[in-house]
Amino acid sequence: MTSIFRRAMGAEFDRLHPRLRERFSVGLDTGLACIGRGVMDRVWHGGGWVRPFLALGATRNILLPRQGRDLPFVIENVPYADRSGRETVTFVRTFAFPAGPERFDATMVYSPERGGIVDYLGTHQHLATDLLLSADAGGALVIRSVGHRFREGPVSARVPGWLGGDALVRESFDDDAGVFRIRVSVTNRRFGPLFGYRGSFTAEYVDAAELGVRAGLRPVREDAGG
Secondary structure (H helix, E strand, O other): OHHHHHHHHHHHHHHHHHHHHHHHOOOOOEEEEEEEEEOOOOOOOOOOHHHHHHHHHOOOOOOOOOOOOEEEEEEEEOEEEEEOEEEEEEEEEEEEEEOOOEEEEEEEEEEOOOOOEEEEEEEOEEEEEEEEEEEEOOOOOEEEEEEEEEEEEEEEEEOOHHHHHHHHHEEEEEEEEEEEEEEEEEEEEEOEEEEEEEEEEEEEEEEHHHHHOOOOOOOOOOOOOO
């Protein structure tokens, strides 16, 4: 078995920077988890109209309702087998805003049926997003969302493009500074930019079994579909 990211990318995975290949090899096969710690240079959101939408999403750790600069940041990538037996990797991001921490939660699985990564957003996995992963010319990982579905038990409904947010993520490794650099933007096709962030972090690799999955890291509800 290889990592869910190598399975999704195939030969494209080998075009990533070596440090990115290491980072995205976390999983049950390697037995490693990755904890990243750093600083977000900027967390931003769109105009005032978007704030109620962001605040609603924040109740399920899906969106970031605040803005800030130079914010301490932690990302926890921990592999585990979910209740359906699927290998899952957490992408739990915690931003230390002055008024208190905010989380942006996701869990990722590889779906053979969909031929790629499915990204479940939030604490209840009600929103499933198909991701397209590629390596750019500089060896950075580029992730694009290519469709959203609302999930509730046997119900799976496509989220219209005008209602959802298109995510673009670029993660690279800066050899000179010795850090990972991350840039994320989420845009609505009709209304424009929703939110995003950019910054840098270092990574620590730890034994996943020894670390365990701490309380609150797994979603409250796990969706069995894709």
